[in-house]
Amino acid sequence: MKTLFINSCIREEDSRTYKFASKFIEKLKEKHQRIIIDEIKLMDLDLKPYLYSDIKKRDELISKNDFNDPMFKYANQFKDYDFVIIATPFWDLSFPSILKVYIEKLCVNNLTFKYENNREHGLCKLSKFMLIATSGGERIDNKLNYLFDIIDFLSSKKVKKYYSYLNGLDMMDENNIKGVMKKAINDFDKIICEI
Numbered sequence: 001m002k003t004l005f006i007n008s009c010i011r012e013e014d015s016r017t018y019k020f021a022s023k024f025i026e027k028l029k030e031k032h033q034r035i036i037i038d039e040i041k042l043m044d045l046d047l048k049p050y051l052y053s054d055i056k057k058r059d060e061l062i063s064k065n066d067f068n069d070p071m072f073k074y075a076n077q078f079k080d081y082d083f084v085i086i087a088t089p090f091w092d093l094s095f096p097s098i099l100k101v102y103i104e105k106l107c108v109n110n111l112t113f114k115y116e117n118n119r120e121h122g123l124c125k126l127s128k129f130m131l132i133a134t135s136g137g138e139r140i141d142n143k144l145n146y147l148f149d150i151i152d153f154l155s156s157k158k159v160k161k162y163y164s165y166l167n168g169l170d171m172m173d174e175n176n177i178k179g180v181m182k183k184a185i186n187d188f189d190k191i192i193c194e195i
């Protein structure tokens with residue numbers, strides 16, 4: 001199972017989301033010893049939002065079915081994964097903008113999705129998706145559903161979706177955080193058994 005771990009934890013090693021997600025990855029590797037997990041650390045990429053000139057170039061290349069340009073690097077890479085994991089903090093009722101910029105690079109007409117019979121069809125392989133997030137105050141609940149929608153949009157298959165959220169961490173003391181994190185890490189087992 002080819003797995004892509006999209007790390008959007010801006011505070012890197014200090015990030016609680018990253019520490020939490022690392023436990024998931026650790027447990028996943030214990031259970032599936034031959035799993036291949038590639039990590040993509042968004043903070044290390046030179047990601048920039050599209051400007052008009054980029055979109056013009058992109059449309060021209062798409063019209064020629066030429067997807068070899070470096071601007072399609074992340075879309076080409078994403079296509080072939082079976083399982084995708086996103087780890088992100090909850091920022092401003094959403095997620096850090098770097099993740100949105102990365103998603104812009106994934107959505108490429110005729111490469112990762114296409115229009116057919118008046119609707120969109122995903123062209124990517126993934127059939128499993130896990131979202132890991134933490135918040136400071138708000139309950140995340142359905143507020144990150146856009147990420148599930150994007151995954152459905154890009155996939156050619158019915159995607160099994162999983163998530164684990166730690167809510168309200170900024171309102172807890174260190175002991176409380178350790179407690180909720182420990183419980184949630186134990187709950188990973190149920191998810192990992194299904195994957």
Ligand SMILES: Cc1cc2nc3c(=O)[nH]c(=O)nc-3n(C[C@H](O)[C@H](O)[C@H](O)COP(=O)(O)O)c2cc1C
Nearest residue numbers: 011015016017089090091092093134135136137138
């Ligand atoms: C720029 C920024 C925006 C944030 N926005 C929210 C928010 O809208 N709602 C919320 O509950 N917490 C918000 N938080 C708090 C984080 O979600 C919380 O501290 C989270 O656990 C941080 O994860 P990290 O340790 O992985 O960075 C925000 C934090 C930052 C730095």
